[in-house]
Amino acid sequence: MTSARFYRQRAGLLAAMVLTGIATAVAGEIAPADRKSGYDFMSAQARAMQDDDTANPGMLSVLDGEASWNKKAGAAQKSCADCHGDATTSMQGVAARYPAYDAAHGRPITLPQRINLCRSENQKATPFPAENAEWLALSAFVGQQSRGMPITPPDDSRLAATLEKGRALYFLRQGQLNLSCAQCHDDNWQQKLSGNPIQQGQATGYPVYRLEWQGMGSLERRLRNCMFGVRAEPFAYGSEQHLALALYLRARAAGLKIETPAVRP
Amino acid sequence: MMSRALVHVPKTATQGGVIAIKTLISHPMETGYRHGDTGARIPRNIINRFTCTYNGEEVFRADLHPAVAANPYITFHTVATETGVLAFTWVADDGETHTELANITVD
Amino acid sequence: MMVMMTTMDHGANILGSERARPTRRIVLRGFCALAGGAALGAVAAPQTARATPEEKDAAIKQVTGGATVQKGRVHLDIPPLAENGNTVAMTVKVDSPMTAADYVKAIHVFNEKNPQPDVISFHLGPRAGKADISTRVRLADSQTVTAIAQMSDGTFWSDSADIIVTLAACTEDFIP
Numbered sequence: 001m002t003s004a005r006f007y008r009q010r011a012g013l014l015a016a017m018v019l020t021g022i023a024t025a026v027a028g029e030i031a032p033a034d035r036k037s038g039y040d041f042m043s044a045q046a047r048a049m050q051d052d053d054t055a056n057p058g059m060l061s062v063l064d065g066e067a068s069w070n071k072k073a074g075a076a077q078k079s080c081a082d083c084h085g086d087a088t089t090s091m092q093g094v095a096a097r098y099p100a101y102d103a104a105h106g107r108p109i110t111l112p113q114r115i116n117l118c119r120s121e122n123q124k125a126t127p128f129p130a131e132n133a134e135w136l137a138l139s140a141f142v143g144q145q146s147r148g149m150p151i152t153p154p155d156d157s158r159l160a161a162t163l164e165k166g167r168a169l170y171f172l173r174q175g176q177l178n179l180s181c182a183q184c185h186d187d188n189w190q191q192k193l194s195g196n197p198i199q200q201g202q203a204t205g206y207p208v209y210r211l212e213w214q215g216m217g218s219l220e221r222r223l224r225n226c227m228f229g230v231r232a233e234p235f236a237y238g239s240e241q242h243l244a245l246a247l248y249l250r251a252r253a254a255g256l257k258i259e260t261p262a263v264r265p
Numbered sequence: 266m267m268s269r270a271l272v273h274v275p276k277t278a279t280q281g282g283v284i285a286i287k288t289l290i291s292h293p294m295e296t297g298y299r300h301g302d303t304g305a306r307i308p309r310n311i312i313n314r315f316t317c318t319y320n321g322e323e324v325f326r327a328d329l330h331p332a333v334a335a336n337p338y339i340t341f342h343t344v345a346t347e348t349g350v351l352a353f354t355w356v357a358d359d360g361e362t363h364t365e366l367a368n369i370t371v372d
Numbered sequence: 373m374m375v376m377m378t379t380m381d382h383g384a385n386i387l388g389s390e391r392a393r394p395t396r397r398i399v400l401r402g403f404c405a406l407a408g409g410a411a412l413g414a415v416a417a418p419q420t421a422r423a424t425p426e427e428k429d430a431a432i433k434q435v436t437g438g439a440t441v442q443k444g445r446v447h448l449d450i451p452p453l454a455e456n457g458n459t460v461a462m463t464v465k466v467d468s469p470m471t472a473a474d475y476v477k478a479i480h481v482f483n484e485k486n487p488q489p490d491v492i493s494f495h496l497g498p499r500a501g502k503a504d505i506s507t508r509v510r511l512a513d514s515q516t517v518t519a520i521a522q523m524s525d526g527t528f529w530s531d532s533a534d535i536i537v538t539l540a541a542c543t544e545d546f547i548p
Contacts, residue, residue, distance in 0.1 A: 045451055045461040052287075054273040057336040060291040063269050195453060195538045211456035212539065214293070214335035265455035265539070283501030296510075298487050319499070326495040327507075332486050334459040334508035334541075341494070344501040 029252065030186060030200060037256050038264055041189075041199040046211070050263040058140060058209035058261025061133075061216045065141025068134050074125025080138070083122065087145055095146035095258055099247045101158040108162045110246050112139045112218060113238075130237035136207045136216045143207065143260030151204065151258060153251045166248025169241055175232030196265065202253040203246070205262020212265065219246055267292050267312070267363035272353055274367040278345035286317065286325075287340045290355050290363065296331035312337055314356040320349035345371045422512070423489040428482045431489040432520055435480050436528045441520060446479075446531035448519040457511040457541040464494075466503035466521045466529070476503040478522040485515035486541070510541035 039047060053059050069080045069087055084090045098111035109117070115138050120127040128135035153159075170181045184193075185201035192198065206219045213221075220242045224234035235241040273287040290312070297309025309331065317325040324343045337355075353365045432441070449463040466476045475498045481491040494505050503521070511517070518532040 043451060043453075043455050046455055049459075049461070054271055054287045055289060055338055055340075057289065057291070057338070059271060060269040060289065060336060063271070064291075195536070196455060211459040214458050296487075322499075324497070324499045328493040328495075330488060330490040330492060332483060332488065332491040332510050332541075334510050338506070338508050340506040341496075342500055342502040342504055344499050346499070 030189075032255055035202060035253065035256055036189075036200055037202050037204045037259060038199040039205075039259060039262065041197040042263075042265060046263055046265060050205075050259070056209065056261060056263060058207075058216060058263060061137045061140045061207070061209070062144050062261055064134070065137035065139070065144075068138050069141055074119065074123035076122065076124040078123050080118070087142065091142045091145035093146055093149060095143040095260065096149045096152050097154050099159075099243065099250060100154050101156050108159050108243060108247055110219075110243060111142065113243075115139060115142065131218060131221055133216070136218065139218070140207045140216060140261045143258065146258045147260055149258050150255050151250060151253050153247075153254050159247060162244050162247050163251060165240075166244035166246070166251075169245050170248055170252075175227065175230035177230040179230045181226070201249070202256055203249045204253055204256045205259035205264070207260065208262045208264045210264050216261070219249070266310070266357060266359075266361055267355055270353070270355070270363060270365045272365045272367050274351055274369055275345075276368070277370045277372070280345060280347075280371050282345050283342050284345050284369075285340060285342055286351070287338075288315070288317075288353055288365075289336065289338045291336050292355070292357065294329075294331065294333060294335045294337065298331070310358045312355045312357045314354075315339060316354050317341070317343070318352045318354075319343060320347065321352075345369065347371050423484055423486055425484045425516075428484040428489040428518065431482055432480075432518065435478075435520060435522065439526070439528055441528040441530045443530055445529040446519050446521045448481075448517065448531040448533045450517055450533045450535050452533075452535060454511055454535055454537045454539075456539045457513075457537040458539070459508050460511050460535070460537075461506065462509050462517070463504070463506040464519045464531075465505075468503050468521075468523070470496075470498055470500055470503060472498045473524075475500070475524045476521050477524055479503065479505065480520045480522070481509070482518045482520070483509075483511065483515055484517075485513035486511065491517070511535060511537045512540050513537055 039050065048055070050056055050058075066087070072079045072082070080087070095111055098114065099108050101107070102109045102114070102117075105117070112135065116127045116135065119125050173180045173183075181201060184198050189198050189200045203219050206222075207216045208222070209216055210222070220235075220237055223242065223245060224237075227234040235245075268291055270288070270290040272289075275284050278284050292312050293310075294312065295307055295310045297306065299307045301307050311329060311331055311333070313329050315327040315329065315337070316323055325341050327339055329337060348371045349369065351367045351369060353367070355363045445467045447465040449465070450460060454460045462481070464479050464481065466479065468474065468476045470476065476496050478496065479494045481493070482489050483491050491509050492507060496503060514534075514536045516532050516534050518530055521529045523529065
């Protein structure tokens, strides 16, 4: 049997198994009491890696972010600290309430986008490109200031339309495998895929240090990986779809604690 | 490459006690087995040596190969012999080195 | 959804069959794309050389010079199932008084399925106090990892551990 044919059989089997699985699984969102972070599904070793700040590789990025926070940049020659002072006070709780509506720009934005807007508009520096190490480091540093705090999506009616778009994307079947996020992460969490448990897809610790990447990465990168997995064209970095999904995922994770910088397999 | 290192050494220790030291450094540990977008092999560049000296004398050394994970994490033990400085040095294939220092007070 | 790791291929156990292994990696790449990062559509990378158990034994012999290696005194702690082969936590401890008269000189760790058999070597001495070292390693496939301790009295001791790896290191290219 050639490997190509073998592989196609498996892809078909996977799709078939998921389709039959759907009939028996409960469709719909996860109740607040049942929400679990990806942390709960990891091995003891991965959890130990995350829990120890002297062993968590994400902390290297946080330290880089702290250095960037204090570094003057751009034509304005300003550092984040020049306006925002000590991040341990000024940034506390910020990550817990993002994505938020940005009145100045008339749209919802994620925290990394907020950081990049500050960079271009206030520091007058070139905005960071997608997955730029310094951008991830700043996002990790700011995110870490909310570590341990519950995710508290803002109760803002201006976010409603984008939230609905995000929900629709989450339940949309995509790709050649024709799977939606919900089918794995709402309906089949606790089951296993290739020996690893399927977790709920609660984005509590971004940017994360992902063992698969051997480095830091954003939520957008993780979602793109998932979309490759179902053989869908991944959403472009910085797209409206990513923003809508980020907003919906946050609402879905309400109450769970921020873990940035998290470690994930 | 080695932009950031995290070293954890207890600040104080009793004479003769065994202390645990934790080290973590950022480095991609490029194996030389990966291929980029064009299919061309990305050349190997790893940290190949890590040493710890205690007031100048080597107390621990590790020879690393591509099988060591990115952002190498190494923890080990040493006897707290005297007050002084522990120096940690990482050396990469391309000649880049990084050193971190930690003080310890031993009574 | 049924558990993925059921027998599918003419009854051959997906984990156990030597013959099934290269195909299993391609299949798991598809499944793992959901859990991991490899694209189903990605072209398999040009074949990477692989160590074999024989190469591992040869590498061990280089260190021991052919001397007998006794099982014991060494404790290699590695999880039985790796969440991700790119970063596997590993601890090696050796029973030794670590005195000037009797100590561990070196600990060498070897593998049998990565492109190369060497993993890492640690050089200690009586100043170590304890032979207890932790690190994180990459594993390219399910395999046996072996730690060899070289003692100050010239003897060699070892421990081995089996580990199952579903998401491999070294042989997967990254997805942006």
